Amino acid sequence: MPLSDEQKLNMKKRRENILEVATELFATEGYEGTTIKKVSEAANISYGSVFTYFNDKEELFRTVVLDPLNELTEVLFDFNPVADDPICELEKMIKTHIHIFAGMSTYLTLIVQVIGQHTKFSETFSELDQFHNKLLDKVSRLVENGQEKRLLIQQEPFTVASLYTSLLIGIRLNTTDARLSDIWDSYISSIMNLFGPIKK
Amino acid sequence: MPLSDEQKLNMKKRRENILEVATELFATEGYEGTTIKKVSEAANISYGSVFTYFNDKEELFRTVVLDPLNELTEVLFDFNPVADDPICELEKMIKTHIHIFAGMSTYLTLIVQVIGQHTKFSETFSELDQFHNKLLDKVSRLVENGQEKRLLIQQEPFTVASLYTSLLIGIRLNTTDARLSDIWDSYISSIMNLFGPIKK
DNA sequence: TATTCACGAATGATTAATGAATCAGTCGTG
DNA sequence: CACGACTGATTCATTAATCATTCGTGAATA
Numbered sequence: 469m470p471l472s473d474e475q476k477l478n479m480k481k482r483r484e485n486i487l488e489v490a491t492e493l494f495a496t497e498g499y500e501g502t503t504i505k506k507v508s509e510a511a512n513i514s515y516g517s518v519f520t521y522f523n524d525k526e527e528l529f530r531t532v533v534l535d536p537l538n539e540l541t542e543v544l545f546d547f548n549p550v551a552d553d554p555i556c557e558l559e560k561m562i563k564t565h566i567h568i569f570a571g572m573s574t575y576l577t578l579i580v581q582v583i584g585q586h587t588k589f590s591e592t593f594s595e596l597d598q599f600h601n602k603l604l605d606k607v608s609r610l611v612e613n614g615q616e617k618r619l620l621i622q623q624e625p626f627t628v629a630s631l632y633t634s635l636l637i638g639i640r641l642n643t644t645d646a647r648l649s650d651i652w653d654s655y656i657s658s659i660m661n662l663f664g665p666i667k668k
Numbered sequence: 669m670p671l672s673d674e675q676k677l678n679m680k681k682r683r684e685n686i687l688e689v690a691t692e693l694f695a696t697e698g699y700e701g702t703t704i705k706k707v708s709e710a711a712n713i714s715y716g717s718v719f720t721y722f723n724d725k726e727e728l729f730r731t732v733v734l735d736p737l738n739e740l741t742e743v744l745f746d747f748n749p750v751a752d753d754p755i756c757e758l759e760k761m762i763k764t765h766i767h768i769f770a771g772m773s774t775y776l777t778l779i780v781q782v783i784g785q786h787t788k789f790s791e792t793f794s795e796l797d798q799f800h801n802k803l804l805d806k807v808s809r810l811v812e813n814g815q816e817k818r819l820l821i822q823q824e825p826f827t828v829a830s831l832y833t834s835l836l837i838g839i840r841l842n843t844t845d846a847r848l849s850d851i852w853d854s855y856i857s858s859i860m861n862l863f864g865p866i867k868k
Numbered sequence: 869t870a871t872t873c874a875c876g877a878a879t880g881a882t883t884a885a886t887g888a889a890t891c892a893g894t895c896g897t898g
Numbered sequence: 899c900a901c902g903a904c905t906g907a908t909t910c911a912t913t914a915a916t917c918a919t920t921c922g923t924g925a926a927t928a
Contacts, residue, residue: 475896475897475898475903479903496785496787496788497785497788498698498699498700498701498781498785498788499698499700499701500698500699500701500887501698501699501785501788503886503887503888504887504888504889505886505887505888513905514904514905514906515889515905515907516889516890516904516905516906517903517904517905519888519890520902520903520904524888524889525888525889577784580780580784580841581781581784581785583841583842584695584777584780584781584784584841585695585696585697585698585777585781586844587696588697588698588701593844597844600842621861623857623858623861627854627855630842631835631839633838633842634835634838634842634843635831635834635835635838636838637838637841637842638834638836638837638838638839638841639831639838641780641784641834641838641841642783642800642833643834644783644786644793644797654824654827655827655831657823658823658862658864659831659862661821661823661861661862661863662858662861662862663861664858664861675877675922675923675924679877703912703913703914704913704915705914713879714878714879714880715879715880716878716880716915716917717877717878717879719914719916720877720878724914724915725915
């Protein structure tokens with residue numbers, strides 16, 4: 469009676485397809501502006517099928533927002549706060565982050581909405597906030613490392629880290645036209661200035 | 669037959685009250701999540717009355733977003749791009765902008781939504797975009813001025829200006845807890861680093 | 869000053885449309 | 899044949915917008 473492996477795989481694909489089209493819709497139309505009907509049509513499945521994968525609209529939304537966090541952790545936290553060459557590590561980190569942010573336009577637009585309406589999406593936002601705080605902490609430690617080695621000017625490390633993540637999300641917000649990664653690359657050296665590298 | 673001055677004044681107050689509560693609702697609940705019923709209740713007027721001041725919901729939204737731009741222009745553009753002391757002018761500008769952004773939490777949350785869902789609110793977004801471009805232009809000129817005087821390191825002025833406005837809106841987005849202006853003040857010197865001031 | 873009149877703002881019940889969620893029935897597969 | 903995914907019409911709630919009606923105020927008249 470249990471489903472065959474092929475069926476399970478099919479359902480997994482179906483589920484992921486729903487999440488994909490729902491991400492796009494939630495991002496462009498907003499939570500209330502996105503209807504289950506629109507989702508089902510975009511995913512080419514029946515209205516009722518959406519509810520076999522998600523109990524209700526709210527669960528679908530929460531999944532769309534929180535599911536990608538796991539794999540995002542791997543790439544976003546991929547830097548060494550106690551590196552011997554903190555400047556080089558910072559540059560690498562910025563480059564990585566910039567490319568991630570350049571490539572995840574739709575999802576990040578959605579994140580922006582959750583942050584903006586954090587009272588409405590308080591539980592979901594809370595998870596994002598935890599994620600953000602962990603990132604802030606790790607960036608802070610790298611900044612601290614750079615300052616101890618006298619390679620960065622003295623600033624409150626947590627403040628700088630906050631400004632850095634603010635800048636990342638702000639760029640994503642301001643860059644509405646789907647620009648090429650080239651443009652994003654040109655930001656890197658300027659962003660580095662935020663950390664106050666000391667020229668020798 | 670025309671209305672008395674007192675009545676006109678009363679209607680003006682009523683209208684502004686609607687705009688005020690609608691701003692709050694649109695910002696926290698989103699466009700679709702905000703109902704005319706909620707607006708009328710929050711404004712303590714009848715449902716139908718909302719429509720004597722605004723033809724439809726969309727017009728109410730557009731007014732809420734675009735109306736404040738005029739007085740915002742005055743404070744946001746209040747700096748001199750050809751100042752003799754560009755560094756000082758930059759610091760003053762940052763300080764002014766930071767205080768404006770710190771104080772306009774609700775409205776800016778709304779702006780964030782319009783930018784995030786710019787395909788949905790394309791006409792309204794277009795107006796915001798024009799406003800933004802004018803600001804970018806003026807900031808660029810100040811940066812150029814500073815670079816010509818060799819007080820700022822050489823960077824593409826428009827890129828730096830873009831990063832600056834991205835940072836402003838990003839901070840507003842990331843600072844969800846209603847912090848004191850003190851915290852915002854601590855950002856100022858770090859933000860200055862973005863422009864690459866040359867120490868002498 | 870008192871009374872009537874007329875204009876337009878204010879009201880909220882009503883209308884027509886649309887939403888989320890349900891559920892009885894169908895279909896596919898092991 | 900039996901289990902569970904799939905379907906979409908149905909239900910019930912909620913929405914934007916309308917509209918017939920009421921209410922308030924200033925002007926006109928006596």
